[in-house]
Amino acid sequence: MDSSxxxxxxxxxxxxxxxxxxxxxxxxxxxxxxxxVANRLNISVFAPALIFSVMAxxxxxxxxxxxxxxxxxxxxxxxxxxxxxxxKWLKVSPKTLVPPMMxxxxxxxxxxxxxxxxxxxxLPIAVVLFLTENLLHFTVxxxxxxxxxNPLNVLKMPMIIATMLGLVWSxxxxxxxxxxxxxxxxxxxxxxxxxxxALGVRMTSVDFSQWRLGGISGFLCPLSGLIVAFVWQxxxxxxxxxxxxxxxxxxxxxxxxxxxVAELYQQEPHKVASIVLISNLMSLVIVPCVLFxxx
Numbered sequence: 001m002d003s004s005x006x007x008x009x010x011x012x013x014x015x016x017x018x019x020x021x022x023x024x025x026x027x028x029x030x031x032x033x034x035x036x037v038a039n040r041l042n043i044s045v046f047a048p049a050l051i052f053s054v055m056a057x058x059x060x061x062x063x064x065x066x067x068x069x070x071x072x073x074x075x076x077x078x079x080x081x082x083x084x085x086x087x088k089w090l091k092v093s094p095k096t097l098v099p100p101m102m103x104x105x106x107x108x109x110x111x112x113x114x115x116x117x118x119x120x121x122x123l124p125i126a127v128v129l130f131l132t133e134n135l136l137h138f139t140v141x142x143x144x145x146x147x148x149x150n151p152l153n154v155l156k157m158p159m160i161i162a163t164m165l166g167l168v169w170s171x172x173x174x175x176x177x178x179x180x181x182x183x184x185x186x187x188x189x190x191x192x193x194x195x196x197x198a199l200g201v202r203m204t205s206v207d208f209s210q211w212r213l214g215g216i217s218g219f220l221c222p223l224s225g226l227i228v229a230f231v232w233q234x235x236x237x238x239x240x241x242x243x244x245x246x247x248x249x250x251x252x253x254x255x256x257x258x259x260x261v262a263e264l265y266q267q268e269p270h271k272v273a274s275i276v277l278i279s280n281l282m283s284l285v286i287v288p289c290v291l292f293x294x295x
Contacts, residue, residue, distance in 0.1 A: 006295045010288050013116040017109070017196060018284060024200025035198050042194050047107070048162035050188030054127045055166025056176055062167060065128045068242045071232050072132040075250045076102050077140070078228035083220060092213060096268045099144055099261070100254035100275045101221050103137040106130045108195040109283070110252050114245065115192070117291060122245070129249045131163055137257065145265045199280065202256050206277040213271060214278030218253070221279050222286050225250030244294040251290040253279040 027033065054060060080102040087094045104110070107130050114126040138154045154160055169176070176184065208214075229250040233243055254276045262272035 006292060009117070009295060010291050013113065013291065014284070014288050016116060017112055020193060020196040021200035021203065024197040025203045028201040028204045032204075033201050035201050038194060039198055042191055042198070044158045046187055046191035046194060048158040049184050050191040051127055051131065051159055052162040052166040052169075053181075053184045053188040054124050055163065056169035056174075056184075057124075060124050060166075060170050062170060065125065067238050068125065068246065069128055069132045071229070071236070071238050071242070071246050072129050072249055073136060074232050074236075075225050075228045075246065076104075076133055076136050078231070079221070079224040079250075082224040082227060086220070090213065090216065092271065093268065095145055096262070096271050097213075097217070097275070099137075099141050100217065100258040100272060100279070101224055103133060103141055103255050103258055104221065104225065104249070104252035105199075105255045105280065105283075106133040106249060106252055108199045108256060109280070109287075110249060112192050112196060113252075113287065113291075114248060117248070117295075118245075125242075125245050129245065131159075133249075133255075134159060137255070137261075141258075141261065145261065145267055199256060202259075203277060203280070205273065206281070208274070208278075210271050210274035211278065214274040215282070217275040218279040218282035218286075221254055222251040222283070222290070225252070226290070247290055247294055248287075251283075251287060253283040253286075256280075 055062075080098045083101040084094055084098055087097050090097065106126075110133075111123075111126040111130055114122050114129075118125075135154065138157060138160075139151050142149045143151065226247065229243075229246050232238075233246075238246060256276055259269060259273045259276050261267075263269040
């Protein structure tokens, strides 16, 4: 693929994502918008429907993605190990900085990014990466903030229930009734644009009082992920095709969920909000650069 084609594909990938985020941002600036109910519906209904829809399809075979899931888990955990020693130098608590550096925006940004960059056939890969990150976030991530938390609580999450059901469907080779398949597919199709819209609305609450920490984190998050991805590729390795997906996954900014969890556990939520939102703003420059390398 020549340079002009690559640039065109990057524009066609990034522009729709940016447009939806900007529209949501502008709308929320004019009309303050509470996304609490919409986010709850997305986590409880639309995203689980998307996950089940992908995993229960005939084309999905979990064994094909085990190497990629292991590599993605290494990126998440390895990023935390790389960043942890820097917390003392940055004068910030590890509980504040490390989780956002580990748990990236594989949902709101990652799924639509991979879908637009590589087409509909890449949706199962985007979902697998999202599930890997999400499962680690609700187990390791919660444990980092509250070591007394019960890891089995993750089994009550709608997305995990949808994952287990989808996995059973896939392994058994069952077919979803056409009428039910259409229903689940339509619910799942709501998830991706709603994730982007929610990200845009959240951008209205960017706190620039912690701009220095947010700016450093904006570089640190993708840098640590990419370092781990390249080390993994040179030592363990995945296929060239999967390595491209892994690099995009590794360069994603922190997930908005990091702020919600920090608020829940009162772990300096204002600092985490700055880290998350400023990093997501900076990703509008960083992600296209990595996408250019991948393509």
